[in-house]
Amino acid sequence: MTLQPNVLLSRRGFLAGACCAAAAPILTPVTFAAMPGDNRFVTIVLRGAMDGLDLVQPYGDPAFAALRPKLGLTPQTGLLDLDGFFGLNPAASALMPLWQAGELSFVHAVSTPYRDQRSHFDGQDMLETGGSDKAERTGWLNRALSAIPRSDARKAIDINTSMELILSGPSDVDSWSTQSNFALAEDEIAFLDRLYEGDDAFARAMQEAKKTDMSADALYGDAKRGAGIAEMARLAGGMLREDYRIASFSINGWDTHVGQKAQFKKAAGDLSTAITTLKASLGDEAWGKTVVLAITEFGRTARENGTNGTDHGTGGLAVLAGGAISGGKVLGQWPGLGDDHLLDRRDLMPTGDVREIAAAMLYRQFGIDPDNLTGKVFPGLAFDRSSIYLKG
Template sequence: MADRMNRRQLLTRALALGCTAAASPVLTPVSFAALPGARRLVVIVLRGAMDGLDVFRPLGDPHLAALRPNLARENTPLLLDSFFALHPALSGLMPLWHAGEMGFVPATSTLYRDQRSHFDGQDHLEAGTAGVLPSALQRDGWLNRLVAQLPGAQARTAFAVGRERMLILEGQAPITQWSPGTDLDLSPQNRLLLSYLFDNDPLFAQAGQIALDMTTTGAAKDDDGDDIPAGSDAAGLGRYIAQQLLAEARIASFSLTGWDTHRDQHRALLPALTRLQDAILALRDGLGPVWGETTVMAMTEFGRTARENGARGTDHGTGGALLLAGGALRGGRAIGGWPGLADQDLYAGRDLMPLSDIRAYPAWAMRDLFGLPVSAIERHVFSGLDMGDNPHLFL
């Protein structure tokens, strides 16, 4: 034991000479967990507050045009039903909608209110908490707590694509993460030293070899020799995650940025929507028949203001939307009610009123996909949550 600890201390000091903090195996935007069974769950965190009113446009609400005189006319949407329409940048997902493999929940949110801080909002979303956020020493994420509740769950190597931390993955369950895209400025002697240390300590061997590969090839390799895609390549990321879900992994989570659209939203929203669509379609294509056992949940920290601002954008709001996809889904429908956009119906006179706690939908996914008891979910995963009635998300 003493010999192993000495090697680890030496490894830490050697890496500190040439590694940046972002190159360390820390919590990052994609992770996998190996679980028994066939069902798969993918959670996508949409950082920046996606405007659900634009992505799933409520054309049937008579007040929309007055609140958004410019945005309501931009980017002619695609009709989903007699009330809602889909942003045209997601047109590639229309076949999923018609096949019942895509749906959405309008007017949903975490219980975070009023301050409208991206950082706090994302922490509430990923921690799955209600009320005050836990302290820095006690914080863990709901996806990690899910893994901890599943009998037979094992750690699966996780590769981070990007540099943001993922609170949703922090916790007691052992999940390895990695952040590629950072150079290691190491001398040949240090490389030899690290290779020796890796050979003698399996715990660090895989992550260390990935780091060394990135310094010579510019791209990380996993243990099967496959490229780990850069974070900006959403389609490549989707294909890579699909490979892992076809193997041992059963749960994956990653984040996509670019949803903060204060100005020129009709243009600013397009790249983020394209990345989201690319990731989902790459998952579907890469999973093949396993898509029928897969559920994707794309969640954001809060919605945006019902009224457009003077810069033809929207500001931080409250009620948002949850996008669902996958072959296991009972889709082709809007799930939940609609609060209305009349002045008296808005939250604080400015935002879409949330009608549901967004935590209820992953909670029911845990119950229906993995057989976790409701009591365990409400006590150990989403403390204080009343799951309410089953929305029957799945076939």
């Protein structure tokens, strides 16, 4: 077994950021890379498998209402209509002004090549490595750095060890952290509850901890969590406004097996906060040259499950935002939700490769050669200048 810290720490040094003894430390890493040019690119990894059918609901699909009796909405019940077929979950209503301004698009029914196993860890690995040899374990965004023309002069700083896989690799990248700790995401709390189920003393302590104001504040508070997300996005925006051109961070909380409505609302709120805060902190000029791409390891089952949630699926949704896109579109080839159109009669059929969206954005923002994109960055990906994602 290889345990990373030996390698990781000796290479990077044990560097970190935090605030003070009294306050809880901080933890969420944002990774950056600086390079010449004005264009910016931000990736947000939505960990836990975002339910794309909940964020952008195909209310116009005749099968949708039956698949989602509890979770599905219509414009009459609060869904924010996008194009007469799809509508945005009202939990993300803060994003509507961007949609209206042409600064927001969605790509439906996309996935990585990862199939069948539906494991978060492997799915996220695939999402972050971009399908490269698993033994190598470098992130596609890192490999993209070395393929960006004229990027030799980029500055290199390494601030802490908590580099996420997507930006890990031979190219120098900096990692920076916000000042505040994050409250646990809803799905993470649900997992802790399960972890303590078989041990009464721990289960009791956990239940009490969630109820107790003091503990709840630090670990389980929604307000705290929202503030943490905003701070992270503000940090990213501030760095991108200066010398940095690429940033990446994660938003957790999407593993909504049980009681999805409430959980999803929080996670979608976090995503909206992250994007709107990025825009605000970048300022008009920099935002105008920015693309934000939010991606997840896979989608969720088309059908609701028996506990008002959804289980691990396949086809998912990518979110594109930024002043550099000509948005206001739901892209992708819609496969339909009829039984015969679902993958294994359960999941949204993937009709596009999420890596192709990333490749298109890298091409457009940084001029990375398509041969490099399909050879080095996303080995085996089919991509060229005629990609549909370059048209939008």
